[in-house]
Amino acid sequence: MPGVDVRFEKLTKHYGSLKALEKFTHHFDGGEVHALIGKNGSGKSTFVRMLSGATKPTAGTISLNGAPVNLDTPKAALSAGVVTVYQELSLVPGLSVAENIFLGRLPRRCAGGLIDWARLRQRAAGLLNDMGAGDIDPLQKVESLSVGKQQIVEIVKASSLDPKVLVLDEPTSALASSEVSQLFELIRTLRARGVTIIYISHRLAELPQIADTVTALRDGVFAGSLPIEQATPKDILDMMFGDLPPLNRPARRLTGPVVLEARRVAAAPWFDDVSFALRKGEVLGIAGMLGAGRTELLHGLFGAREFDRGAVLLGGKDITHCSLLERKKLGLAYASEDRKQAGLSIDHSIHTNLVTASCRTIARHGFIWPRLERPFVNRQIADLHIKVSDPALPVSSLSGGNQQKVVVGNWLNTNPQVLLLDEPGRGVDVQAKRQIYQIIWEQAHKGLSAIVVSTELEDLAECCDRVIVLHNGRITAEFSDARIDPKDLYAATMPSVTTPNLREAV
Numbered sequence: 001m002p003g004v005d006v007r008f009e010k011l012t013k014h015y016g017s018l019k020a021l022e023k024f025t026h027h028f029d030g031g032e033v034h035a036l037i038g039k040n041g042s043g044k045s046t047f048v049r050m051l052s053g054a055t056k057p058t059a060g061t062i063s064l065n066g067a068p069v070n071l072d073t074p075k076a077a078l079s080a081g082v083v084t085v086y087q088e089l090s091l092v093p094g095l096s097v098a099e100n101i102f103l104g105r106l107p108r109r110c111a112g113g114l115i116d117w118a119r120l121r122q123r124a125a126g127l128l129n130d131m132g133a134g135d136i137d138p139l140q141k142v143e144s145l146s147v148g149k150q151q152i153v154e155i156v157k158a159s160s161l162d163p164k165v166l167v168l169d170e171p172t173s174a175l176a177s178s179e180v181s182q183l184f185e186l187i188r189t190l191r192a193r194g195v196t197i198i199y200i201s202h203r204l205a206e207l208p209q210i211a212d213t214v215t216a217l218r219d220g221v222f223a224g225s226l227p228i229e230q231a232t233p234k235d236i237l238d239m240m241f242g243d244l245p246p247l248n249r250p251a252r253r254l255t256g257p258v259v260l261e262a263r264r265v266a267a268a269p270w271f272d273d274v275s276f277a278l279r280k281g282e283v284l285g286i287a288g289m290l291g292a293g294r295t296e297l298l299h300g301l302f303g304a305r306e307f308d309r310g311a312v313l314l315g316g317k318d319i320t321h322c323s324l325l326e327r328k329k330l331g332l333a334y335a336s337e338d339r340k341q342a343g344l345s346i347d348h349s350i351h352t353n354l355v356t357a358s359c360r361t362i363a364r365h366g367f368i369w370p371r372l373e374r375p376f377v378n379r380q381i382a383d384l385h386i387k388v389s390d391p392a393l394p395v396s397s398l399s400g401g402n403q404q405k406v407v408v409g410n411w412l413n414t415n416p417q418v419l420l421l422d423e424p425g426r427g428v429d430v431q432a433k434r435q436i437y438q439i440i441w442e443q444a445h446k447g448l449s450a451i452v453v454s455t456e457l458e459d460l461a462e463c464c465d466r467v468i469v470l471h472n473g474r475i476t477a478e479f480s481d482a483r484i485d486p487k488d489l490y491a492a493t494m495p496s497v498t499t500p501n502l503r504e505a506v
Contacts, residue, residue: 002030002031002194003029003030003031003032003164003194003195003196004030004031004064004065004081004164004165004194004196005027005028005029005030005063005064005065005066005196006027006028006030006062006063006064006165006196006198007026007027007028007062007063007064007066008024008025008026008027008060008061008062008063009025009060009061009063010023010024010025010059010060010061011023011024011025011047011050011057011059011060011061011062012024012057012058012059012060013043013046013050013055013057013058014058019220020043020046020220021043021046021047021050021057021217021220022043022220022221023060023221024043024047024060024217024221024222025222026215026222026225028196028198028213028215029196029212029213030065030194030196031191031194031195031196032191032196032197032212032213033187033191033197033199033210033211033212033213034196034197034198034199034211034212034213034214034215035199035200035201035207035210035211035213035214035215035228036198036199036200036201036215036216036217037200037201037202037204037207037214037215037216037217037236037239037240038216038217038218038223038240039202039218039240039241039458039486041219042216042217042218042219042220042240043217043219043220043221044200044217045169046220047217048084048086048167048169048200050062050071051071051077051082051084051165051167051198052071052074052077052082052084052167053071053072053073053074053075053076053077053078053082054074056072064080064081064082064164064165078161080164081162081163081164081165082163082164082165082167083158083161083163083165083166083167084158084166084167084169085154085155085158085166085167085168085169085171086169087169087170087171087173089150089151089154090154091142091150091153091154091157092142093141093142093143094141094142094143095141095142096138096139096140096141096142097124097128097136097137097138097139097140097141097142097145097153098120098121098123098124098125098138098139099120100142100153100157101124101127101138101153101156101157101160102120102123102124102157102160103157106120107119107120107123121138121139124138125138127156127159127160128156131155131156131159131186131189132182132185132186132189133152133153133156133182133186136149136152136153146179147175147179147338148175148179148180148182148183149179151171151172151175151179151183152179152182152183152186155168155171155183155186155187155190156186159190159195163190163195164195164196165195165196165197165198166190166195166196166197166198167197167198167200168187168197168198168199168200169200170200170201170202171183171199171201172201172203172206173201173202173203173426173455180206184209184210187199187210188210199211202455202456203289203455204233204236204490205289205493207228207231207236208228211228212227212228213225213226213227213228214226214228214231214236214239216236216239216240218239218240218241218242223239223240223242224239226239233490233491234491237487237490237491240490241486241487252465252481254279254280254281254282254465255279256279256280256281256282256447257279257280258277258278258279258280258316259278259279259280259314259315259417259418259449260277260278260301260312260313260314260332260417260418260449260451261275261276261277261278261312261313262274262275262276262277262297262301262310262311262312263275263310263311263312263313264309264310264311265297265300265307265309265310265311265312266307266308266309266310267293267296267297267300267305267307267308268308269473270292270293270296270297270473271292271293271296271297271470271473271474272473272474273310273473273474274297274310274470274474274475275310275475276468276475278418278449278451279449280447280449281444281445281446281447281448281449282444282449282450282465282466283440283441283444283449283450283452283463283464283465283466284449284450284451284452284464284465284466284467284468285451285452285453285454285460285463285464285466285467285468286298286451286452286453286467286468286469286470287454287457287460287467287468287469287470287489287492287493288469288470288471288493289471289493292470292471292473292493293470293473294422294453294470295337295422295453297453297470298334298420298422298451298453300312301332301420301451302324302327302332302334302420303319303322303323303324303326303327303332304324304334307320314327314330314331314332314417314418315330315331315417317330328357328414330417331414331415331416331417331418332416332417332418332420333357333411333412333414333416333418333419333420334411334419334420334422335407335408335411335419335420335421335422335424336407336422337422337423337426337453339403339404339407340403343407343410344395344403344406344407345395346394346395346396347394347396348394348395349391349392349393349394349395350377350381350386350388350390350391350392350393350394350395350397350398350406351370351373351374351377351391351392352395353395353406353407353410354376354377354380354381354391354406354409354410354413355373355376355377355410355413356410357410357411357413357414358376358410358413358414359373361414362376376413377391378391379413380406380409380410380412380413381409383409383412384405384408384409384412384439385405385435386398386402386405386406386409387399387402388402399432400432401432401433401435401436402432404424404425404432404436405432405435405436405439408421408424408436408439408440412443412448416448417448417449418448418449418450418451419440419443419448419449419450419451420450420451421440421450421451421452421453422453423453423454423455424436424437424440424452424454425437425454425456425459433456433459437459437462437463440452440463441463444465452464457486457489457490457493458486460484460489461484461485461486461489464484465480465481466478466479466480466481466484467479467480467484467489469489469492469493471492471493476492477492479492
Protein backbone atom coordinates (compact mmCIF):
# COMPACT_ATOMS: atom_id res chain seq x y z
CA MET A 1 0.00 0.00 0.00
CA PRO A 2 1.62 3.32 -1.04
CA GLY A 3 2.19 5.82 1.72
CA VAL A 4 1.91 9.59 1.84
CA ASP A 5 5.02 11.66 1.07
CA VAL A 6 5.55 14.49 3.55
CA ARG A 7 7.47 17.53 2.35
CA PHE A 8 8.63 20.62 4.24
CA GLU A 9 9.73 23.76 2.45
CA LYS A 10 11.62 26.42 4.47
CA LEU A 11 9.56 25.59 7.57
CA THR A 12 10.37 28.24 10.17
CA LYS A 13 9.27 29.09 13.69
CA HIS A 14 10.51 32.12 15.62
CA TYR A 15 9.61 33.11 19.17
CA GLY A 16 10.67 36.73 19.16
CA SER A 17 14.43 36.68 18.59
CA LEU A 18 14.63 32.94 19.33
CA LYS A 19 14.87 30.84 16.16
CA ALA A 20 13.41 27.51 17.24
CA LEU A 21 13.35 26.16 13.66
CA GLU A 22 14.95 27.91 10.68
CA LYS A 23 14.10 27.18 7.01
CA PHE A 24 13.76 23.42 7.44
CA THR A 25 13.53 21.87 3.98
CA HIS A 26 13.28 18.11 3.62
CA HIS A 27 10.93 15.33 2.50
CA PHE A 28 10.00 12.00 4.04
CA ASP A 29 9.05 9.21 1.62
CA GLY A 30 5.67 7.59 2.16
CA GLY A 31 5.21 4.27 3.93
CA GLU A 32 8.54 4.38 5.78
CA VAL A 33 9.73 4.96 9.34
CA HIS A 34 11.82 8.12 9.51
CA ALA A 35 13.84 8.72 12.67
CA LEU A 36 14.25 12.37 13.65
CA ILE A 37 17.05 13.02 16.12
CA GLY A 38 18.76 15.95 17.77
CA LYS A 39 20.05 17.03 21.14
CA ASN A 40 18.00 19.14 23.54
CA GLY A 41 16.98 22.45 21.99
CA SER A 42 17.55 21.25 18.44
CA GLY A 43 13.98 22.05 17.32
CA LYS A 44 12.38 18.59 17.46
CA SER A 45 9.56 19.62 19.81
CA THR A 46 8.79 22.71 17.74
CA PHE A 47 8.66 20.55 14.62
CA VAL A 48 6.21 18.14 16.30
CA ARG A 49 3.96 20.97 17.48
CA MET A 50 3.75 22.47 13.99
CA LEU A 51 3.06 19.13 12.32
CA SER A 52 0.33 18.35 14.88
CA GLY A 53 -1.36 21.73 14.42
CA ALA A 54 -0.60 22.90 17.97
CA THR A 55 1.69 25.71 16.75
CA LYS A 56 1.52 27.78 13.59
CA PRO A 57 4.77 28.20 11.61
CA THR A 58 6.22 31.64 11.18
CA ALA A 59 6.95 30.81 7.55
CA GLY A 60 7.21 27.86 5.19
CA THR A 61 4.89 25.13 3.92
CA ILE A 62 3.94 21.54 4.66
CA SER A 63 2.77 19.32 1.79
CA LEU A 64 1.24 15.85 1.68
CA ASN A 65 1.71 14.04 -1.63
CA GLY A 66 2.63 17.34 -3.22
CA ALA A 67 -0.46 19.24 -2.05
CA PRO A 68 0.12 22.05 0.50
CA VAL A 69 -1.88 21.66 3.72
CA ASN A 70 -2.75 24.23 6.35
CA LEU A 71 -2.25 22.55 9.73
CA ASP A 72 -3.22 25.57 11.79
CA THR A 73 -5.17 23.61 14.44
CA PRO A 74 -5.04 20.06 15.85
CA LYS A 75 -8.43 19.44 14.21
CA ALA A 76 -7.03 20.47 10.83
CA ALA A 77 -4.08 18.10 11.30
CA LEU A 78 -6.42 15.21 12.13
CA SER A 79 -8.58 16.02 9.12
CA ALA A 80 -5.48 15.85 6.93
CA GLY A 81 -4.60 12.45 8.38
CA VAL A 82 -1.74 13.59 10.63
CA VAL A 83 -1.95 11.97 14.08
CA THR A 84 0.55 12.67 16.88
CA VAL A 85 1.32 10.53 19.93
CA TYR A 86 3.15 12.67 22.46
CA GLN A 87 5.73 11.56 25.02
CA GLU A 88 3.30 12.44 27.82
CA LEU A 89 0.37 10.09 27.31
CA SER A 90 -3.13 11.57 26.96
CA LEU A 91 -5.13 8.62 28.28
CA VAL A 92 -7.76 8.90 31.03
CA PRO A 93 -6.56 6.55 33.81
CA GLY A 94 -9.99 5.82 35.31
CA LEU A 95 -11.58 4.78 32.01
CA SER A 96 -11.29 1.42 30.30
CA VAL A 97 -9.01 0.67 27.36
CA ALA A 98 -12.02 0.61 25.02
CA GLU A 99 -13.34 3.95 26.28
CA ASN A 100 -9.91 5.54 25.82
CA ILE A 101 -9.50 4.23 22.28
CA PHE A 102 -12.85 5.67 21.16
CA LEU A 103 -13.05 8.64 23.53
CA GLY A 104 -15.26 11.30 21.94
CA ARG A 105 -16.41 8.76 19.33
CA LEU A 106 -18.25 6.22 21.50
CA PRO A 107 -20.76 4.18 19.45
CA ARG A 108 -24.44 4.90 20.16
CA ARG A 109 -27.48 2.67 19.85
CA CYS A 110 -29.11 5.44 17.85
CA ALA A 111 -28.42 9.07 17.08
CA GLY A 112 -28.07 10.86 20.40
CA GLY A 113 -28.95 7.67 22.26
CA LEU A 114 -27.26 5.57 24.90
CA ILE A 115 -23.76 4.19 24.45
CA ASP A 116 -23.66 0.79 22.80
CA TRP A 117 -21.28 -0.90 25.27
CA ALA A 118 -21.32 -4.28 23.54
CA ARG A 119 -20.39 -2.72 20.20
CA LEU A 120 -17.69 -0.59 21.87
CA ARG A 121 -16.12 -3.67 23.45
CA GLN A 122 -16.32 -5.59 20.18
CA ARG A 123 -14.74 -2.80 18.12
CA ALA A 124 -11.95 -2.23 20.64
CA ALA A 125 -11.17 -5.94 20.90
CA GLY A 126 -11.11 -6.24 17.11
CA LEU A 127 -8.77 -3.28 16.77
CA LEU A 128 -6.43 -4.57 19.50
CA ASN A 129 -6.28 -8.01 17.88
CA ASP A 130 -5.75 -6.50 14.45
CA MET A 131 -2.78 -4.52 15.76
CA GLY A 132 -1.19 -7.50 17.49
CA ALA A 133 -2.17 -6.30 20.97
CA GLY A 134 -4.82 -8.89 21.72
CA ASP A 135 -3.29 -9.57 25.14
CA ILE A 136 -4.77 -6.27 26.37
CA ASP A 137 -8.29 -6.58 27.81
CA PRO A 138 -10.50 -3.81 26.34
CA LEU A 139 -12.48 -3.67 29.61
CA GLN A 140 -9.41 -3.21 31.80
CA LYS A 141 -8.87 0.24 33.30
CA VAL A 142 -5.91 2.04 31.81
CA GLU A 143 -4.52 2.92 35.24
CA SER A 144 -3.93 -0.79 35.94
CA LEU A 145 -1.71 -1.21 32.86
CA SER A 146 2.07 -0.84 32.77
CA VAL A 147 3.48 2.26 31.08
CA GLY A 148 4.42 0.11 28.10
CA LYS A 149 0.90 -1.25 27.69
CA GLN A 150 -0.48 2.27 28.00
CA GLN A 151 1.81 3.36 25.20
CA ILE A 152 0.47 0.50 23.07
CA VAL A 153 -3.10 1.63 23.81
CA GLU A 154 -2.17 5.19 22.81
CA ILE A 155 -0.87 4.01 19.44
CA VAL A 156 -3.85 1.69 18.88
CA LYS A 157 -6.05 4.71 19.59
CA ALA A 158 -4.07 6.68 17.00
CA SER A 159 -4.47 3.86 14.45
CA SER A 160 -8.25 3.94 14.97
CA LEU A 161 -8.17 7.43 13.44
CA ASP A 162 -6.88 5.90 10.17
CA PRO A 163 -3.71 8.04 10.01
CA LYS A 164 -1.80 8.78 6.87
CA VAL A 165 1.09 10.21 8.86
CA LEU A 166 1.85 9.13 12.43
CA VAL A 167 4.21 11.19 14.59
CA LEU A 168 5.67 9.33 17.58
CA ASP A 169 7.42 11.59 20.10
CA GLU A 170 9.88 9.61 22.26
CA PRO A 171 7.61 6.54 22.39
CA THR A 172 10.11 4.35 24.26
CA SER A 173 11.45 6.87 26.79
CA ALA A 174 9.70 5.21 29.74
CA LEU A 175 9.53 1.60 28.54
CA ALA A 176 11.31 -1.56 29.61
CA SER A 177 13.12 -3.53 26.89
CA SER A 178 10.41 -6.22 26.74
CA GLU A 179 7.77 -3.54 26.14
CA VAL A 180 9.88 -1.89 23.43
CA SER A 181 9.82 -5.10 21.38
CA GLN A 182 6.02 -5.17 21.32
CA LEU A 183 5.87 -1.48 20.44
CA PHE A 184 8.23 -2.01 17.51
CA GLU A 185 6.03 -4.81 16.18
CA LEU A 186 3.09 -2.42 16.30
CA ILE A 187 5.05 0.20 14.36
CA ARG A 188 6.07 -2.36 11.74
CA THR A 189 2.42 -3.34 11.32
CA LEU A 190 1.48 0.28 10.63
CA ARG A 191 4.37 0.71 8.21
CA ALA A 192 3.27 -2.40 6.30
CA ARG A 193 -0.13 -0.76 5.90
CA GLY A 194 1.40 2.29 4.26
CA VAL A 195 1.43 4.70 7.21
CA THR A 196 4.28 7.20 7.05
CA ILE A 197 5.86 7.34 10.50
CA ILE A 198 8.07 10.11 11.88
CA TYR A 199 9.82 8.67 14.91
CA ILE A 200 11.46 11.12 17.34
CA SER A 201 13.96 9.50 19.69
CA HIS A 202 17.17 10.16 21.58
CA ARG A 203 17.85 6.43 21.94
CA LEU A 204 20.18 6.06 19.01
CA ALA A 205 20.73 2.33 19.49
CA GLU A 206 17.04 1.73 18.68
CA LEU A 207 17.19 3.26 15.23
CA PRO A 208 18.54 0.28 13.25
CA GLN A 209 15.76 -1.90 14.65
CA ILE A 210 12.91 0.28 13.47
CA ALA A 211 13.93 3.15 11.14
CA ASP A 212 14.42 3.33 7.38
CA THR A 213 16.11 6.74 7.45
CA VAL A 214 17.66 9.00 10.07
CA THR A 215 17.40 12.79 9.90
CA ALA A 216 19.01 15.23 12.32
CA LEU A 217 18.21 18.74 13.51
CA ARG A 218 20.92 20.84 15.15
CA ASP A 219 20.21 24.23 16.72
CA GLY A 220 16.98 24.57 14.74
CA VAL A 221 18.60 23.81 11.39
CA PHE A 222 18.53 20.73 9.15
CA ALA A 223 21.84 18.93 9.77
CA GLY A 224 21.60 15.97 7.40
CA SER A 225 19.74 12.79 6.49
CA LEU A 226 20.85 9.26 5.61
CA PRO A 227 19.31 5.87 4.85
CA ILE A 228 19.83 3.75 7.95
CA GLU A 229 21.87 1.22 5.95
CA GLN A 230 24.45 3.91 5.23
CA ALA A 231 24.49 5.52 8.67
CA THR A 232 27.51 4.84 10.86
CA PRO A 233 27.51 5.88 14.52
CA LYS A 234 30.10 8.53 13.67
CA ASP A 235 27.84 9.97 10.94
CA ILE A 236 24.94 10.21 13.37
CA LEU A 237 27.01 11.86 16.09
CA ASP A 238 28.48 14.35 13.64
CA MET A 239 25.00 15.29 12.40
CA MET A 240 23.72 15.75 15.95
CA PHE A 241 26.63 17.64 17.47
CA GLY A 242 28.84 19.04 14.72
CA ASP A 243 32.17 20.24 16.08
CA LEU A 244 31.74 20.64 19.83
CA PRO A 245 33.83 23.22 21.70
CA PRO A 246 35.72 21.79 24.67
CA LEU A 247 33.98 21.93 28.04
CA ASN A 248 35.14 24.70 30.34
CA ARG A 249 33.95 23.00 33.50
CA PRO A 250 36.91 22.89 35.90
CA ALA A 251 38.12 19.47 36.95
CA ARG A 252 37.93 18.58 40.63
CA ARG A 253 40.52 16.50 42.42
CA LEU A 254 38.58 14.20 44.70
CA THR A 255 40.84 12.86 47.42
CA GLY A 256 38.22 12.05 50.03
CA PRO A 257 37.50 8.57 51.33
CA VAL A 258 35.59 5.95 49.36
CA VAL A 259 32.00 5.94 50.63
CA LEU A 260 30.43 3.30 48.38
CA GLU A 261 32.03 0.37 46.63
CA ALA A 262 30.65 -2.32 44.34
CA ARG A 263 32.83 -5.41 44.02
CA ARG A 264 32.21 -7.70 41.06
CA VAL A 265 28.43 -7.48 41.37
CA ALA A 266 26.25 -9.40 38.92
CA ALA A 267 22.55 -9.55 38.10
CA ALA A 268 21.53 -11.74 35.18
CA PRO A 269 20.67 -11.00 32.45
CA TRP A 270 21.72 -7.36 32.74
CA PHE A 271 25.32 -7.24 33.87
CA ASP A 272 28.18 -9.29 35.27
CA ASP A 273 31.39 -8.52 37.17
CA VAL A 274 30.78 -4.79 37.65
CA SER A 275 33.12 -3.01 40.07
CA PHE A 276 33.58 0.66 40.95
CA ALA A 277 34.26 2.94 43.91
CA LEU A 278 32.54 6.24 44.72
CA ARG A 279 34.38 8.91 46.73
CA LYS A 280 32.97 11.45 49.15
CA GLY A 281 31.52 14.40 47.24
CA GLU A 282 31.84 12.71 43.85
CA VAL A 283 29.12 12.70 41.19
CA LEU A 284 29.38 9.48 39.20
CA GLY A 285 27.36 9.01 36.03
CA ILE A 286 26.29 5.67 34.59
CA ALA A 287 25.64 5.53 30.84
CA GLY A 288 24.53 2.68 28.63
CA MET A 289 22.01 1.57 26.05
CA LEU A 290 18.47 0.45 26.80
CA GLY A 291 18.65 -2.84 28.73
CA ALA A 292 22.24 -2.31 29.88
CA GLY A 293 21.12 -2.72 33.50
CA ARG A 294 21.62 0.81 34.78
CA THR A 295 18.37 0.90 36.77
CA GLU A 296 18.86 -2.68 37.97
CA LEU A 297 22.31 -1.72 39.26
CA LEU A 298 20.84 1.13 41.31
CA HIS A 299 18.12 -1.19 42.64
CA GLY A 300 20.78 -3.65 43.77
CA LEU A 301 22.87 -0.96 45.46
CA PHE A 302 19.82 0.35 47.32
CA GLY A 303 18.63 -3.13 48.32
CA ALA A 304 15.47 -3.21 46.21
CA ARG A 305 16.78 -6.36 44.48
CA GLU A 306 19.46 -8.89 45.34
CA PHE A 307 22.60 -9.26 43.29
CA ASP A 308 23.37 -12.78 42.09
CA ARG A 309 26.87 -12.40 43.50
CA GLY A 310 29.38 -9.76 44.49
CA ALA A 311 29.57 -7.38 47.42
CA VAL A 312 28.50 -3.82 48.27
CA LEU A 313 30.34 -1.74 50.88
CA LEU A 314 29.14 1.52 52.42
CA GLY A 315 31.72 3.43 54.41
CA GLY A 316 33.87 0.31 54.46
CA LYS A 317 31.07 -1.83 55.94
CA ASP A 318 29.77 -4.82 53.99
CA ILE A 319 26.04 -4.19 53.43
CA THR A 320 25.52 -6.91 50.81
CA HIS A 321 22.97 -8.73 52.95
CA CYS A 322 21.42 -5.68 54.61
CA SER A 323 17.77 -4.93 53.93
CA LEU A 324 16.57 -1.86 52.09
CA LEU A 325 15.50 -0.28 55.39
CA GLU A 326 18.90 -0.97 56.94
CA ARG A 327 20.68 0.58 53.97
CA LYS A 328 18.49 3.63 54.22
CA LYS A 329 19.39 4.03 57.90
CA LEU A 330 23.08 3.73 57.01
CA GLY A 331 22.81 6.63 54.56
CA LEU A 332 21.65 5.37 51.15
CA ALA A 333 18.88 7.22 49.31
CA TYR A 334 17.20 6.45 45.99
CA ALA A 335 15.15 8.69 43.69
CA SER A 336 13.20 6.55 41.21
CA GLU A 337 13.00 7.19 37.47
CA ASP A 338 9.17 7.18 37.70
CA ARG A 339 8.31 9.86 40.22
CA LYS A 340 4.56 9.47 39.86
CA GLN A 341 4.57 5.73 40.52
CA ALA A 342 7.49 5.27 42.91
CA GLY A 343 8.76 8.69 43.94
CA LEU A 344 5.71 10.60 45.15
CA SER A 345 2.37 10.10 46.85
CA ILE A 346 0.75 12.14 44.12
CA ASP A 347 -2.53 12.88 45.94
CA HIS A 348 -0.87 13.89 49.20
CA SER A 349 0.47 17.28 50.14
CA ILE A 350 3.83 18.79 49.23
CA HIS A 351 4.57 18.86 52.96
CA THR A 352 3.95 15.12 53.35
CA ASN A 353 5.99 14.25 50.28
CA LEU A 354 8.99 16.20 51.55
CA VAL A 355 9.16 14.23 54.82
CA THR A 356 7.96 10.76 53.82
CA ALA A 357 11.45 9.24 53.79
CA SER A 358 12.45 10.92 57.07
CA CYS A 359 9.17 10.78 59.02
CA ARG A 360 10.39 8.01 61.40
CA THR A 361 13.41 10.13 62.33
CA ILE A 362 11.41 13.31 62.84
CA ALA A 363 8.51 11.61 64.67
CA ARG A 364 8.45 11.73 68.44
CA HIS A 365 7.41 8.61 70.38
CA GLY A 366 6.00 7.11 67.17
CA PHE A 367 3.66 10.05 66.51
CA ILE A 368 3.83 12.35 63.49
CA TRP A 369 3.98 16.02 64.43
CA PRO A 370 3.53 18.48 61.54
CA ARG A 371 5.02 21.18 63.76
CA LEU A 372 8.28 19.23 64.03
CA GLU A 373 8.29 18.46 60.31
CA ARG A 374 7.75 22.05 59.20
CA PRO A 375 11.42 23.19 59.49
CA PHE A 376 12.50 20.24 57.31
CA VAL A 377 9.85 21.13 54.73
CA ASN A 378 10.70 24.84 54.73
CA ARG A 379 14.44 24.16 54.43
CA GLN A 380 14.06 22.05 51.29
CA ILE A 381 11.60 24.48 49.70
CA ALA A 382 14.11 27.29 50.25
CA ASP A 383 17.31 25.39 49.41
CA LEU A 384 15.93 23.74 46.27
CA HIS A 385 13.92 26.80 45.14
CA ILE A 386 10.69 24.81 44.91
CA LYS A 387 7.98 27.11 43.58
CA VAL A 388 5.04 26.54 45.91
CA SER A 389 2.42 28.89 47.33
CA ASP A 390 1.30 26.55 50.12
CA PRO A 391 2.98 23.27 51.22
CA ALA A 392 -0.47 21.95 52.14
CA LEU A 393 -1.44 21.78 48.47
CA PRO A 394 -1.26 18.37 46.75
CA VAL A 395 2.08 17.68 45.09
CA SER A 396 0.15 17.05 41.87
CA SER A 397 -0.44 20.83 41.68
CA LEU A 398 3.26 21.40 40.97
CA SER A 399 5.02 21.41 37.61
CA GLY A 400 7.08 18.37 36.64
CA GLY A 401 10.33 20.13 37.52
CA ASN A 402 9.12 21.14 40.96
CA GLN A 403 7.76 17.64 41.57
CA GLN A 404 11.22 16.28 40.80
CA LYS A 405 12.73 18.74 43.28
CA VAL A 406 10.31 17.42 45.91
CA VAL A 407 11.55 13.86 45.23
CA VAL A 408 15.14 15.00 45.76
CA GLY A 409 14.25 17.11 48.81
CA ASN A 410 12.42 14.20 50.41
CA TRP A 411 15.63 12.15 50.37
CA LEU A 412 17.90 15.04 51.34
CA ASN A 413 15.90 15.28 54.57
CA THR A 414 17.27 11.84 55.51
CA ASN A 415 20.79 13.36 55.51
CA PRO A 416 22.18 10.63 53.23
CA GLN A 417 25.79 9.76 52.47
CA VAL A 418 24.99 8.62 48.95
CA LEU A 419 22.10 9.67 46.71
CA LEU A 420 21.17 7.36 43.83
CA LEU A 421 19.32 9.24 41.07
CA ASP A 422 17.61 7.41 38.21
CA GLU A 423 16.78 9.75 35.31
CA PRO A 424 16.44 12.89 37.49
CA GLY A 425 15.78 15.07 34.44
CA ARG A 426 13.04 12.92 32.88
CA GLY A 427 9.82 14.70 31.96
CA VAL A 428 10.91 18.21 32.96
CA ASP A 429 11.71 21.25 30.87
CA VAL A 430 15.24 22.34 30.08
CA GLN A 431 15.35 25.07 32.72
CA ALA A 432 14.07 22.77 35.48
CA LYS A 433 16.54 20.09 34.44
CA ARG A 434 19.39 22.57 34.75
CA GLN A 435 18.20 23.51 38.22
CA ILE A 436 18.05 19.86 39.30
CA TYR A 437 21.59 19.18 38.13
CA GLN A 438 22.75 22.37 39.81
CA ILE A 439 21.24 21.05 43.05
CA ILE A 440 23.18 17.79 42.64
CA TRP A 441 26.38 19.77 42.03
CA GLU A 442 25.83 22.00 45.07
CA GLN A 443 25.15 19.01 47.32
CA ALA A 444 28.33 17.37 46.04
CA HIS A 445 30.33 20.42 47.12
CA LYS A 446 28.82 19.93 50.59
CA GLY A 447 30.12 16.36 50.64
CA LEU A 448 27.15 14.33 49.37
CA SER A 449 28.13 11.60 46.93
CA ALA A 450 25.77 10.83 44.05
CA ILE A 451 25.32 8.28 41.30
CA VAL A 452 23.31 9.59 38.33
CA VAL A 453 21.75 7.42 35.63
CA SER A 454 20.52 9.29 32.56
CA THR A 455 19.80 8.66 28.91
CA GLU A 456 20.62 12.33 28.31
CA LEU A 457 24.36 11.92 27.92
CA GLU A 458 24.90 15.66 27.51
CA ASP A 459 23.60 16.04 31.07
CA LEU A 460 26.04 13.45 32.40
CA ALA A 461 28.91 15.23 30.66
CA GLU A 462 27.88 18.51 32.25
CA CYS A 463 27.27 17.47 35.86
CA CYS A 464 29.43 14.40 36.57
CA ASP A 465 33.01 14.15 37.76
CA ARG A 466 33.24 10.72 36.18
CA VAL A 467 31.08 8.55 33.89
CA ILE A 468 31.26 4.79 33.48
CA VAL A 469 29.65 3.02 30.51
CA LEU A 470 27.79 -0.28 30.79
CA HIS A 471 27.80 -2.32 27.58
CA ASN A 472 27.17 -6.03 27.06
CA GLY A 473 27.01 -6.54 30.82
CA ARG A 474 30.40 -4.99 31.58
CA ILE A 475 31.99 -1.62 32.25
CA THR A 476 33.58 -0.94 28.88
CA ALA A 477 34.66 2.69 29.21
CA GLU A 478 35.31 5.38 31.79
CA PHE A 479 35.53 9.14 31.34
CA SER A 480 36.51 11.72 33.92
CA ASP A 481 36.84 15.45 34.49
CA ALA A 482 37.57 17.56 31.42
CA ARG A 483 37.67 14.48 29.17
CA ILE A 484 33.92 13.92 29.47
CA ASP A 485 32.53 14.74 26.04
CA PRO A 486 28.95 13.97 24.88
CA LYS A 487 30.08 12.64 21.51
CA ASP A 488 32.55 10.29 23.18
CA LEU A 489 29.82 9.08 25.55
CA TYR A 490 27.41 8.41 22.69
CA ALA A 491 30.11 6.57 20.76
CA ALA A 492 30.96 4.44 23.81
CA THR A 493 27.35 3.39 24.37
CA MET A 494 26.78 2.54 20.71
CA PRO A 495 28.38 -0.10 18.47
CA SER A 496 31.94 0.65 17.39
CA VAL A 497 32.29 3.66 15.09
CA THR A 498 34.53 1.54 12.88
CA THR A 499 31.56 -0.68 11.98
CA PRO A 500 30.43 -0.16 8.34
CA ASN A 501 26.90 0.83 9.30
CA LEU A 502 24.68 1.04 12.31
CA ARG A 503 22.21 -1.65 11.27
CA GLU A 504 24.98 -4.22 10.77
CA ALA A 505 26.49 -3.25 14.11
CA VAL A 506 23.29 -3.97 15.97
